[in-house]
Amino acid sequence: xxxxxxxxxxxxxxxxxxxxxxxxxxxxxxxxxxxxxxxxxxxxxxxxxxxxxxxxxxxxxxxxxxxxxxxxxxxxxxxxxxxxxxxxxxxxxxxxxxxxxxxxxxxxxxxxxxxxxxxxxxxxxxxxxxxxxxxxxxxxxxxxxxxxxxxxxxxxxxxxxxxxxxxxxxxxxxxxxxxxxxxxxxxxxxxxxxxxxxxxxxxxxxxxxxxxxxxxxxxxxxxxxxxxxxxxxxxxxxxxxxxxxxxxxxxxxxxxxxxxxxxxxxxxxxxxxxxxxxxxxxxxxxxxxxxxxxxxxxxxxxxxxxxxxxxxxxxxxxxxxxxxxxxxxxxxxxxxxxxxxxxxxxxxxxxxxxxxxxxxxxxxxxxxxxxxxxxxxxxxxxxxxxxxxxxxxxxxxxxxxxxxxxxxxxxxxxxxxxxxxxxxxxxxxxxxxxxxxxxxxxxxxxxxxxxxxxxxxxxxxxxxxxxxxxxxxxxxxxxxxxxxxxxxxxxxxxxxxxxxxxxxxxxxxxxxxxxxxxxxxxxxxxxxxxxxxxxxxxxxxxxxxxxxxxxxxxxxxxxxxxxxxxxxxxxxxxxxxxxxxxxxxxxxxxxxxxxxxxxxxxxxxxxxxxxxxxxxxxxxxxxxxxxxxxxxxxxxx
Amino acid sequence: xxxxxxxxxxxxxxxxxxxxxxxxxxxxxxxxxxxxxxxxxxxxxxxxxxxxxxxxxxxxxxxxxxxxxxxxxxxxxxxxxxxxxxxxxxxxxxxxxxxxxxxxxxxxxxxxxxxxxxxxxxxxxxxxxxxxxxxxxxxxxxxxxxxxxxxxxxxxxxxxxxxxxxxxxxxxxxxxxxxxxxxxxxxxxxxxxxxxxxxxxxxxxxxxxxxxxxxxxxxxxxxxxxxxxxxxxxxxxxxxxxxxxxxxxxxxxxxxxxxxxxxxxxxxxxxxxxxxxxxxxxxxxxxxxxxxxxxxxxxxxx
Ligand SMILES: Nc1nc2c(ncn2[C@@H]2O[C@H](COP(=O)(O)OP(=O)(O)OP(=O)(O)O)[C@@H](O)[C@H]2O)c(=O)[nH]1
Ligand SMILES: [Mg+2]
Numbered sequence: 001x002x003x004x005x006x007x008x009x010x011x012x013x014x015x016x017x018x019x020x021x022x023x024x025x026x027x028x029x030x031x032x033x034x035x036x037x038x039x040x041x042x043x044x045x046x047x048x049x050x051x052x053x054x055x056x057x058x059x060x061x062x063x064x065x066x067x068x069x070x071x072x073x074x075x076x077x078x079x080x081x082x083x084x085x086x087x088x089x090x091x092x093x094x095x096x097x098x099x100x101x102x103x104x105x106x107x108x109x110x111x112x113x114x115x116x117x118x119x120x121x122x123x124x125x126x127x128x129x130x131x132x133x134x135x136x137x138x139x140x141x142x143x144x145x146x147x148x149x150x151x152x153x154x155x156x157x158x159x160x161x162x163x164x165x166x167x168x169x170x171x172x173x174x175x176x177x178x179x180x181x182x183x184x185x186x187x188x189x190x191x192x193x194x195x196x197x198x199x200x201x202x203x204x205x206x207x208x209x210x211x212x213x214x215x216x217x218x219x220x221x222x223x224x225x226x227x228x229x230x231x232x233x234x235x236x237x238x239x240x241x242x243x244x245x246x247x248x249x250x251x252x253x254x255x256x257x258x259x260x261x262x263x264x265x266x267x268x269x270x271x272x273x274x275x276x277x278x279x280x281x282x283x284x285x286x287x288x289x290x291x292x293x294x295x296x297x298x299x300x301x302x303x304x305x306x307x308x309x310x311x312x313x314x315x316x317x318x319x320x321x322x323x324x325x326x327x328x329x330x331x332x333x334x335x336x337x338x339x340x341x342x343x344x345x346x347x348x349x350x351x352x353x354x355x356x357x358x359x360x361x362x363x364x365x366x367x368x369x370x371x372x373x374x375x376x377x378x379x380x381x382x383x384x385x386x387x388x389x390x391x392x393x394x395x396x397x398x399x400x401x402x403x404x405x406x407x408x409x410x411x412x413x414x415x416x417x418x419x420x421x422x423x424x425x426x427x428x429x430x431x432x433x434x435x436x437x438x439x440x441x442x443x444x445x446x447x448x449x450x451x452x453x454x455x456x457x458x459x460x461x462x463x464x465x466x467x468x469x470x471x472x473x474x475x476x477x478x479x480x481x482x483x484x485x486x487x488x489x490x491x492x493x494x495x496x497x498x499x500x501x502x503x504x505x506x507x508x509x510x511x512x513x514x515x516x517x518x519x520x521x522x523x524x525x526x527x528x529x530x531x532x533x534x535x536x537x538x539x540x541x542x543x544x545x546x547x548x549x550x551x552x553x554x555x556x557x558x559x560x561x562x563x564x565x566x567x568x569x570x571x572x573x574x575x576x577x578x579x580x581x582x583x584x585x586x587x588x589x590x591x592x593x594x595x596x597x598x599x600x601x602x603x604x605x606x607x608x609x610x611x612x613x614x615x616x617x618x619x620x621x622x623x624x625x626x627x628x629x630x631x632x633x634x635x636x637x
Numbered sequence: 638x639x640x641x642x643x644x645x646x647x648x649x650x651x652x653x654x655x656x657x658x659x660x661x662x663x664x665x666x667x668x669x670x671x672x673x674x675x676x677x678x679x680x681x682x683x684x685x686x687x688x689x690x691x692x693x694x695x696x697x698x699x700x701x702x703x704x705x706x707x708x709x710x711x712x713x714x715x716x717x718x719x720x721x722x723x724x725x726x727x728x729x730x731x732x733x734x735x736x737x738x739x740x741x742x743x744x745x746x747x748x749x750x751x752x753x754x755x756x757x758x759x760x761x762x763x764x765x766x767x768x769x770x771x772x773x774x775x776x777x778x779x780x781x782x783x784x785x786x787x788x789x790x791x792x793x794x795x796x797x798x799x800x801x802x803x804x805x806x807x808x809x810x811x812x813x814x815x816x817x818x819x820x821x822x823x824x825x826x827x828x829x830x831x832x833x834x835x836x837x838x839x840x841x842x843x844x845x846x847x848x849x850x851x852x853x854x855x856x857x858x859x860x861x862x863x864x865x866x867x868x869x870x871x872x873x874x875x876x877x878x879x880x881x882x883x884x885x886x887x888x889x890x891x892x893x894x895x896x897x898x899x900x901x902x903x904x905x906x907x908x909x910x911x912x913x914x915x916x917x918x919x920x921x922x923x924x925x926x927x928x929x930x931x932x933x934x935x936x937x938x939x
Contacts, residue, residue, distance in 0.1 A: 020678060047913075048913050048914065048915040049913045049914055049915070050915075051915075058927060061927075071807075072807070072810075074807030074808050074810070074811065074931070075808065075811065075826055075931060076927075076928050076931060077826075077827065085826070085827060086811045086826065086829055087811070088803070088807070088810040088811050089803050089810055090803075090804075090810065091804060091856060112830070112831035113829065113831070115831055115833055116813070116829075116831050116832050116833055119833030119834055120833070148833070229676065240688070240691045240692065240695060241691055241694065241695045243721065243722065245721065245722060245723075245724055245726070248722075250722060252691055252720075253691075254684060254687075254688045281722060282719075282722075283718055283719055283721075283722045283723040284723075293676070295676050295680075295681060295684055296676070296680075296684055297683075297684040297687035297688055297691070297719075297720070299722060310695060334831055348836050351692075351695075407834060409833070409834065409836040411838075414838070414840030414842075415830050415838055415840070416830055416831045416832065416833075416836060416838055419831075419833060419834065419836070
């Protein structure tokens with residue numbers, strides 16, 4: 001029996017500061033995955049007392065030589081059939097890492113179990129039998145690692161004893177698998193020849209593999225890094241539940257990325273409702289941390305009573321996830337029945353579930369095959385791209401923007417049937433029924449013009465933050481209104497709080513923001529109003545798009561106040577924040593504002609008083625036929 | 638029945654290596670976590686378990702937590718209280734073989750009240766009602782499976798939360814976090830559903846139930862380090878007396894102590910870092926035949 005020496009200064013495994021890495025072992029059936037794990041535990045002295053003897057007895061009872069794989073293949077059918085059926089996990093330590101080894105079955109029949117294991121891993125060892133070489137499950141597992149987001153992969157060429165430790169054989173396999181993995185966007189961290197059964201290359205370098213100058217398996221494991229929490233990304237808090245156990249209404253969930261603090265302005269997607277975090281609740285009621293980070297399970301209360309529900313995602317107002325009813329995803333399929341266009345499915349995105357229909361299927365292939373003929377349905381254990389039409393709007397990210405909120409699983413009959421990555425979000429398609437018939441106004445444009453003394457127009461104010469767009473826009477709004485006109489102000493920031501609350505400041509989101517502003521503005525202009533848009537709109541291309549949407553109703557007014565003047569004004573304190581590095585995606589301090597060259601009017605507010613500038617604008621409007629004579633005279637006076 | 642003498646929750650921090658290292662990483666990180674992971678391992682385990690608890694509570698209609706009174710299920714209760722802000726919003730079920738240690742009953746009666754648990758104590762049938770082909774200790778343990786089935790029939794739970802861990806035993810290592818059970822309560826090891834990215838299969842067919850395993854990913858050492866950090870009370874049988882202590886508590890007649898001088902949690906942690914004796918070595922039922930444990934589990938044992 002063991003003995004202990006009390007109070008020896010050894011840090012217990014559970015709380016040591018050594019990195020913990022989860023490593024999955026994958027590869028074709030019988031290539032030696034379970035054997036390698038048994039061997040690794042043996043080499044690192046991690047087997048419990050008596051285990052070796054038990055395994056020996058179990059092997060003998062079955063009339064077999066010693067089988068390392070029986071350590072993890074604990075089920076009777078696994079031992080009887082000599083294959084792994086379900087995934088399992090076991091812990092051990094290398095010189096520099098605490099490791100959880102995840103064994104995965106290699107048989108295609110149990111791919112769902114391989115995925116269950118591999119999805120939990122930070123890194124993978126892809127095993128290949130030196131004698132058999134690369135096989136279909138080798139390729140399929142390689143592909144799935146990539147879909148599951150496992151980026152660190154070392155290749156192990158096992159059973160070198162079966163090929164006489166031949167260097168050429170190793171090189172040939174090494175070349176083949178490297179080419180395959182590189183094609184999938186994966187660069188192996190190492191390619192290592194070993195004999196798992198005999199121990200060569202597992203823990204110590206082996207004479208028989210003297211020609212190999214790379215690491216051993218344990219050396220490769222020591223290079224793997226644990227996956228990092230997604231703290232640098234924008235806040236994503238999927239709502240798990242709303243609890244009312246007492247007078248508090250607690251919104252509970254786990255922060256998937258970013259961080260939050262009480263007082264933060266948040267937006268609840270997909271509805272786009274805005275609120276503030278009043279408090280962060282915990283039990284016992286001690287809040288050691290000011291800021292709560294990705295990975296924490298939290299409970300928050302809000303400053304107002306809003307309707308929100310499980311499945312909503314909370315983000316910060318300037319970097320919220322998208323809302324959509326239409327997605328494109330790259331998926332793997334595990335269900336017996338192939339997935340076809342038109343299939344009714346249940347989609348789970350974080351804590352959200354929504355019924356959905358598969359609108360289209362593309363690139364359905366078997367990732368285990370070398371030559372890939374695409375088919376119309378995604379068969380079991382195959383992959384493909386699908387368009388999904390959701391019954392309800394959902395909050396979501398593209399997986400390259402956020403790996404956690406950018407992935408989904410598909411359920412059929414209450415059982416997980418597939419999963420994959422969100423590769424496209426169709427914002428334009430959202431909530432648009434197929435059979436819309438645009439309805440014309442009952443009024444003629446002339447009737448409105450007669451009342452307002454102006455025609456409809458889109459006045460597009462562009463310029464740096466602080467240039468004076470809003471001030472001028474408001475002054476113009478008042479002047480037009482006083483003379484009987486019908487101006488409507490569309491301020492970029494104001495609309496971001498509602499209509500555009502789902503948009504952030506990426507280039508793509510900015511374009512979408514401009515598109516929506518232009519659409520709303522042109523709708524108003526067609527109905528005779530003067531839509532006054534005040535938006536930084538830094539991109540020439542986006543403004544060109546707005547001009548395309550509004551056509552000849554468009555008048556661009558460039559507020560060309562010099563950058564230094566804008567920064568010294570800093571009405572919203574944004575320049576200061578951006579200089580301090582606290583505001584990402586801010587236009588102003590970089591050179592990211594693309595000045596227009598062919599505006600209808602250019603105004604520098606550092607040289608022009610507001611009244612003068614407003615006069616400049618009304619004159620331009622008269623000149624270009626927006627203001628009709630009477631109102632032009634009135635406005636000029 | 639004697640007064641419970643749980644290990645006193647000492648309020649002052651102990652200067653064990655375990656506590657020092659975990660506290661060091663609890664401090665707020667001024668760089669917003671950019672400098673390194675802001676959560677230590679116990680924080681991560683805790684957050685994962687809380688997530689599982691909340692998923693179970695959101696997705697199942699009638700839950701119960703299996704409270705075996707041991708170190709693992711006490712950690713579970715603690716985690717449930719964290720998940721639900723101080724209360725356990727479902728019944729705590731003690732399937733009572735009637736053969737537990739007196740200290741365990743004392744603990745149950747005391748903390749059932751203190752933690753305001755909705756405690757349901759359910760008996761097990763006599764030994765004759767149990768599969769006679771099982772080896773003796775396994776047969777004795779299988780009474781608990783029968784008791785569990787009776788409780789399920791009585792209350793109609795669709796989810797049972799159980800404190801098993803992967804590192805305890807090789808077939809438990811094959812478990813899912815949400816593990817479906819058949820109508821008879823059986824575990825179909827050959828056809829477990831896929832489970833990934835923290836998406837769980839939570840739709841048991843009518844009449845069947847799910848086992849939910851919120852601490853499946855914890856190790857024995859994690860349990861003790863967390864118990865120490867959080868000052869969770871324990872049954873004193875876990876601490877060494879006269880050179881012996883229990884590492885795992887089951888029925889008094891089929892559970893045996895191991896040799897140990899670890900008289901505090903800090904000493905247990907040091908012992909675990911060194912020992913190569915498996916945790917359940919004192920559980921007779923694990924060692925009777927190669928497949929005894931698997932047979933028990935397939936039939937619905939924990
Ligand atoms: N000669 C030789 N045989 C090996 C080696 N490694 C494993 N084997 C044998 O290959 C067979 C399959 O090994 P396993 O470890 O069960 O293979 P696996 O990859 O885990 O198989 P599945 O989990 O069923 O996919 C066993 O009989 C092993 O003893 C090796 O390095 N050399
Ligand atoms: Mg195997």
